[in-house]
Amino acid sequence: MNLKNPSYFRAATVAIALLIATFIVLVLIGVVTHSPPAVLVECLLSEEIQFAVRLSIITSVISTLLCILVAVPVAYALARYTFPGKTVMNMLMDIPMALPPLVAGVGLLLFFGVSPIGKSLAAAGLAFVFTPLGIIMAQFFVNLPYMLRVTRSTFQGVNPRYEYVAKTLGCTDAQAFWRVTLPMSANGLLAGSVITWSKGIGEFGAGLMLAGATRMKTETLPLSLFLNMSTGKLEYAIAAATILIMISVVSLYAFERYGGATHVY
Amino acid sequence: MLTIDSVYKSLGEFSLSNVSLEIGDREYFIVLGPTGAGKTILLETIAGIYSPDAGRILLNGRDITDVPARERNIGMVYQDYMLFPHLTVEDNIGFGLKSRRADPAFIRGKMQESADLLNIAHLLHRYPGTLSGGEQQRVALARALVMEPEALLLDEPLSALDVKTRENLRTELARIHKATGTTIVHITHNFEEVFDLADRVAIMRGGDVIQVGAPEEIFRRPNSDFVAGFVGVENLFSGTGSSDGTVAVGNLRMRVENGISGPVSVAIRPEEIFLSKTAPPENGRNVFPGRIETVRPNGGLIRVAVEAGIPFRVTLTRQGFEEADIVAGDAVYLAFRPSAAHVYPSGAHEEA
Numbered sequence: 001m002n003l004k005n006p007s008y009f010r011a012a013t014v015a016i017a018l019l020i021a022t023f024i025v026l027v028l029i030g031v032v033t034h035s036p037p038a039v040l041v042e043c044l045l046s047e048e049i050q051f052a053v054r055l056s057i058i059t060s061v062i063s064t065l066l067c068i069l070v071a072v073p074v075a076y077a078l079a080r081y082t083f084p085g086k087t088v089m090n091m092l093m094d095i096p097m098a099l100p101p102l103v104a105g106v107g108l109l110l111f112f113g114v115s116p117i118g119k120s121l122a123a124a125g126l127a128f129v130f131t132p133l134g135i136i137m138a139q140f141f142v143n144l145p146y147m148l149r150v151t152r153s154t155f156q157g158v159n160p161r162y163e164y165v166a167k168t169l170g171c172t173d174a175q176a177f178w179r180v181t182l183p184m185s186a187n188g189l190l191a192g193s194v195i196t197w198s199k200g201i202g203e204f205g206a207g208l209m210l211a212g213a214t215r216m217k218t219e220t221l222p223l224s225l226f227l228n229m230s231t232g233k234l235e236y237a238i239a240a241a242t243i244l245i246m247i248s249v250v251s252l253y254a255f256e257r258y259g260g261a262t263h264v265y
Numbered sequence: 266m267l268t269i270d271s272v273y274k275s276l277g278e279f280s281l282s283n284v285s286l287e288i289g290d291r292e293y294f295i296v297l298g299p300t301g302a303g304k305t306i307l308l309e310t311i312a313g314i315y316s317p318d319a320g321r322i323l324l325n326g327r328d329i330t331d332v333p334a335r336e337r338n339i340g341m342v343y344q345d346y347m348l349f350p351h352l353t354v355e356d357n358i359g360f361g362l363k364s365r366r367a368d369p370a371f372i373r374g375k376m377q378e379s380a381d382l383l384n385i386a387h388l389l390h391r392y393p394g395t396l397s398g399g400e401q402q403r404v405a406l407a408r409a410l411v412m413e414p415e416a417l418l419l420d421e422p423l424s425a426l427d428v429k430t431r432e433n434l435r436t437e438l439a440r441i442h443k444a445t446g447t448t449i450v451h452i453t454h455n456f457e458e459v460f461d462l463a464d465r466v467a468i469m470r471g472g473d474v475i476q477v478g479a480p481e482e483i484f485r486r487p488n489s490d491f492v493a494g495f496v497g498v499e500n501l502f503s504g505t506g507s508s509d510g511t512v513a514v515g516n517l518r519m520r521v522e523n524g525i526s527g528p529v530s531v532a533i534r535p536e537e538i539f540l541s542k543t544a545p546p547e548n549g550r551n552v553f554p555g556r557i558e559t560v561r562p563n564g565g566l567i568r569v570a571v572e573a574g575i576p577f578r579v580t581l582t583r584q585g586f587e588e589a590d591i592v593a594g595d596a597v598y599l600a601f602r603p604s605a606a607h608v609y610p611s612g613a614h615e616e617a
Contacts, residue, residue: 161347164314167334168341169412170364179360183351 043239052224060200063139075151097145105209134211154188198251272320298469304452340409344421348393399430489614499578500533535580537605
């Protein structure tokens with residue numbers, strides 16, 4: 001800093017930034033250090049928290065895989081082709097992201113609970129209402145737009161001429177995608193998957209509506225936090241929160257690491 | 266033989282309208298035109314990336330208009346190389362042969378052959394991101410040539426390179442063309458590439474082919490103001506042609522090579538005009554008195570503006586300039602042969 005000519009504006013903006021960063025750190029440390037370490041460890045190892053960790057990981061991994069599976073072809077179509085209704089479709093795909101998760105949850109509950117499609121799915125053995133399957137569906141529905149957006153912009157960043165060259169070298173459209181565009185998009189897809197997965201782990205509102213909050217049945221980490229908080233078992237709630245904080249920090253780091261390294265060819 | 270027969274293609278702001286070209290076997294054919302002339306669409310349509318709205322494309326007698334790109338056996342090389350960044354040089358070159366499910370030993374042999382041809386054998390294990398522009402373009406050429414394409418399309422292959430590398434690779438292209446005998450269609454906006462490489466040239470503007478011919482022909486006998494301007498004809502005059510083989514331009518009457526009656530344009534290259542302080546013998550030439558307006562050195566050449574009732578631009582070599590011994594303000598004589606004055610009807614190939 002130029003000491004002869006101090007800028008008060010600069011000092012003020014930096015001070016606000018410092019203040020807010022301190023606030024964030026204090027909030028997080030407050031959660032993690034609330035319980036004595038021995039109690040925290042005991043809770044982390046309890047059957048209920050272990051169940052929540054397992055359920056959260058299984059549901060979020062499956063819903064992330066589903067998001068990738070759907071987002072890749074959809075994002076490719078939106079990035080590469082022109083077709084009637086594309087603009088409207090682009091907008092529709094983003095709606096679940098802007099929607100409050102509780103509203104998405106109500107919609108899903110009605111769709112799978114009372115609509116003819118939902119009823120026939122349930123009759124065929126695919127029951128989403130108040131089941132772990134519902135958690136996966138809720139995470140998928142709410143998080144798909146995030147995966148879609150990252151994937152679409154990744155594909156848009158790959159010059160279509162790479163595919164043109166691949167085609168002159170004997171590739172079909174699908175082979176050009178598989179051998180050229182997809183590997184060139186690997187970093188972007190990885191970053192998108194990490195962010196989608198971490199959002200899946202934290203998903204609460206839509207899952208609460210569709211899958212309910214049943215202890216040891218649909219109890220994911222955020223639901224465990226909610227259930228234990230409302231029944232006064234603060235130290236269990238803290239344990240769930242601690243794990244969620246760790247996951248958030250690690251996945252944010254991974255996203256920055258791989259997302260930041262994404263080459264735009 | 267590559268035949269483009271009345272091809273139309275519209276793609277937003279770029280288009281092709283009624284493009285017809287016949288490109289012979291083993292020919293090195295250059296398509297020249299400014300940015301936006303539709304040159305890249307032309308190549309991508311030949312390659313099969315786009316299908317034409319109308320017209321046909323034939324390759325060695327086979328109608329390939331509706332054949333997908335992967336079955337055309339036409340190679341494509343872009344200005345920006347478009348090497349697959351996730352593959353080594355070796356895998357880039359082998360990419361096409363793997364698509365064809367060729368035998369690994371065959372692939373290795375072919376790859377070695379084209380790596381040797383392009384002098385890139387020492388780069389096979391590198392990734393494209395670590396190569397210089399010139400090296401990348403060699404790899405891109407090898408990747409296309411290893412397929413032994415029936416035609417090779419080059420989209421401004423030298424434009425992204427620095428001057429020195431560009432000259433080297435230009436020489437290489439000529440050598441490769443000679444060695445492989447591949448029919449090449451090369452597009453560029455740079456006239457320099459034409460004389461070193463092209464058997465024939467087509468000039469494009471706004472999706473139209475305006476003139477096709479040998480480089481010398483296009484250079485000396487442009488058929489329109491646009492081509493004349495593009496190839497650097499600086500003396501362009503409007504005049505009135507007579508059937509006796511002369512054209513009246515202002516107060517001057519000049520003998521010309523190809524007499525056309527009516528309103529015409531006359532194109533005279535600045536280096537075809539001779540200057541001297543004393544009246545030179547006519548010997549069938551056009552000789553006009555004038556006055557030097559400006560003398561401007563430009564690299565190895567001297568550019569002189571002469572007023573002779575109409576303004577002439579003359580380019581002299583340094584030696585020619587010293588022999589003429591002229592300075593601005595001198596009275597001089599201009600002389601040029603009738604064959605240097607190329608005439609075409611006014612308004613030919615004007616944009617509608």
